[in-house]
Amino acid sequence: MATVVLKKGEGRTIKAGGAWIYDNEIDRIEGNFEQGDIVRIQDFDGWPMGVGFLNTRSKIAVRMLSRGIHDPAGVDDAFIMKRVRDAWEYRKATVDTSSCRVIFGEADLLPGLVIDKFEDVLVVESLALGIDRLKMKILAALKEVLAGDGIRVRGIYERSDAPVRRKEGMEPAKGFIGEPFDTEVEIVENGVRFLVDVADGQKTGFFLDQKYNRRAIRSLCKGARVLDCFTHTGAFALNAAAAGAREVTGVDASELAIEQARKNARLNGFKLREDDRAPEADGTPSVQFQVADVFELLPELEAAGETYGVVILDPPAFTKSREATKKAAKGYREINYRGLKLVREGGFLVTCSCSHFMPQALLEKTIQEAARSAHKRLRQVEFRTQSADHPILWSTGNMPGSKDNDENSYYLKFYIFQVTDQFS
Numbered sequence: 401m402a403t404v405v406l407k408k409g410e411g412r413t414i415k416a417g418g419a420w421i422y423d424n425e426i427d428r429i430e431g432n433f434e435q436g437d438i439v440r441i442q443d444f445d446g447w448p449m450g451v452g453f454l455n456t457r458s459k460i461a462v463r464m465l466s467r468g469i470h471d472p473a474g475v476d477d478a479f480i481m482k483r484v485r486d487a488w489e490y491r492k493a494t495v496d497t498s499s500c501r502v503i504f505g506e507a508d509l510l511p512g513l514v515i516d517k518f519e520d521v522l523v524v525e526s527l528a529l530g531i532d533r534l535k536m537k538i539l540a541a542l543k544e545v546l547a548g549d550g551i552r553v554r555g556i557y558e559r560s561d562a563p564v565r566r567k568e569g570m571e572p573a574k575g576f577i578g579e580p581f582d583t584e585v586e587i588v589e590n591g592v593r594f595l596v597d598v599a600d601g602q603k604t605g606f607f608l609d610q611k612y613n614r615r616a617i618r619s620l621c622k623g624a625r626v627l628d629c630f631t632h633t634g635a636f637a638l639n640a641a642a643a644g645a646r647e648v649t650g651v652d653a654s655e656l657a658i659e660q661a662r663k664n665a666r667l668n669g670f671k672l673r674e675d676d677r678a679p680e681a682d683g684t685p686s687v688q689f690q691v692a693d694v695f696e697l698l699p700e701l702e703a704a705g706e707t708y709g710v711v712i713l714d715p716p717a718f719t720k721s722r723e724a725t726k727k728a729a730k731g732y733r734e735i736n737y738r739g740l741k742l743v744r745e746g747g748f749l750v751t752c753s754c755s756h757f758m759p760q761a762l763l764e765k766t767i768q769e770a771a772r773s774a775h776k777r778l779r780q781v782e783f784r785t786q787s788a789d790h791p792i793l794w795s796t797g798n799m800p801g802s803k804d805n806d807e808n809s810y811y812l813k814f815y816i817f818q819v820t821d822q823f824s
Contacts, residue, residue, distance in 0.1 A: 401440070401472060402433035404454060404462055408444040414464055417795040419506040421452070421462035429454070435569060436529035438465065438472035451475060453511070453530025457569045463511035463528055477541075480534065483510055484541040492549075494788040499587040499596075501608050502542065507793040507809040512568075515542065516604045518585045518596050520554040523604040524577070527560065529568040539577065555581035557598045559605075574599075586667075590615045592638050593667045597660060602632065609786040610635065610714070613752070613814045616784060617710065618643035620748045620816070624709030627651070627701075627742060629694045629735075634661030634687075636712050636750075641670050641685040645710075650689045651697055661689045698738035707744040717755035725757055729766050732758070736770035743819040748781070756811035763813055771822075779818040786812035 410425035421441070433439060433454055441449040441462060450467040451474070465475055487508040491497050502522075503515040512528025513535070524539065526532045543553050556577040565572050583599035589611055598605040614636055621640040628637040631650030638661075641648045652658050665672055665687045673686045690697075694715070713735055718728035736751055743749050753763050771778050785792070792810040 402429055402431035402437060402454065403440040403442055404429050404452075405442050406444055406449075411441075411443060411449065413795065414441075414449065414467070417793075419464045419509075419511055419793070420460045421464070423456065423459055423461040426461055429456075436533055438475050438530065440470060440472065453528060455529050455568055458529075458567050463506075463530060465509070465511070475534075477537065480537050481541045481544075483508065484538060485545050488542070488545050488549075490791070491789050496611075499589065499606075499608060500787075500789040502789070503538070504790050504809065507791045510538065513538065514604065515539075516606075516608060517546075518587050518598060518605065520552060521581070521585045521598060522553055522556045523559055523598045524556060525559050525562070525604060526573075527562060527564055527568070529570055532560075532568075532570060536577075555579065557583060559598070559603065589635070590618075590639055590642070592635075592642050592664075594633065594635065594638075594664050595660065595667060600656070601660070602657070607632065607635065609754075609790045609812055610752075610814075612787045613784050614639040616782060617712070617748075617750055617816065620710050620750075620781075621645040624747070625707075626710045626712070627708040628712045628714075629698070629739065630713065630715045631661055631689065632657050632714075634664045634689060636714060637661065637687060637689070638664055638668060638670070640710065640712075641665075641687050642668070645685050648685060648687045650687070651692050651694055652689075653691065653693050655691050658689045658691050665689070695735065695738070698735075698742065702738070702741045706742060707747070708742055709744055709747045711739045711743050711747070711749050713739045713749070713751040715753075717753070718758070722757050725759075725762065728755065728758055729762060732763060732766045733770050733773075736767050737774050740771060740774040740776045740819060743776075745819075745821055747819055749778070749817045749819050750815070751817070752812060752814040754812050758813070760813050767815070767817075775822040777820045777822050779820070781816040781818055784814040784816075785810065 405427045406425055407427040435455050437454055438451055439454045448470040451469050451472050452462040452464040454462055487503050491500050499518045502517050503510055503513055512531040514525040516523045526535050558577050561572040561574040585596045587594050587596055596605040622644040624645050626640040626645045626648045628650040631637050631652045634650050637648045637650035671686045673688050718731040
């Protein structure tokens, strides 16, 4: 049984409630171990600091499992069941659980593991070697907990296909866990029906973190002309249509995503219009989905004199590392500038960033610069973040997004602005 001993003065993050120990914080490892083992953690003076997974192949050498347990044997079936039950009870208290994120890694004290529930189907993403060893026990515990609430799990699909697994010494993994099933799963979000492709959709198949943000835009969309950029499978666009938008256009570069968005529109009975057709005269919301590069399309729309009552910008993460933040800021500045130019006087801009590495202060500065360049004045209507099934774990003394909290679970920044002319 191995013990990780920290250097003097190190381990400040976990002492403040964080979840990771980096390789350069470790003084020595006493005893024999295999990669992914649960090990004891001690401070330089021998003070016990808990247990966690050890993997010396990774820059994140230790992922903490518990500060209160000091013997790896304590991570038993009862420990796992408590972690899983606590996570589920939290979701029951905070969100609509028909489809939700049930396990959110470090924020649920199960580092490296994500489990999404889409009605009666579970999708699991395991990105750390240690948690991968416990994956089947955790899934069994979750099925038992859900069964206690009358929920029978029809199937489980693994989407551990992110390349980051290689940093942990694992190959990407994808496929059924247990019996095969139909991987196109119908869910309902805010009264809108969606088909989720858990096998080939992006990440686990659907972005659950924006559920309540999509609901928040509805009051702005009634009777409006709406442009949804980076629409993916149409989630914002169809929420806008359901709210009574006069006309909705969703744009994405992915043909696969756009085809899924069209299927979702038909599923809800919305009219899919051809490019040269005007909205239906009876006032029924009409929806169009278009395959295009948003960065190329928005200047074309501006040149054509198009304007919208609501413009939604929900881009993918422009940066996945701290080093690329400056380049990402240029992308966010450009896309917000282009979006602002298309908002009619008194209309609304909905804009966000899903990158953990894009600090909130820098994003706000970037949006301000875009507004200045576009000669627009912004009135903030609302600031929001990810839905509560993606909880934000604070470390004592460190705000979410702090440079000392790389493992921080805070990543989504979401703004609604009213847009007016700067000189009005």
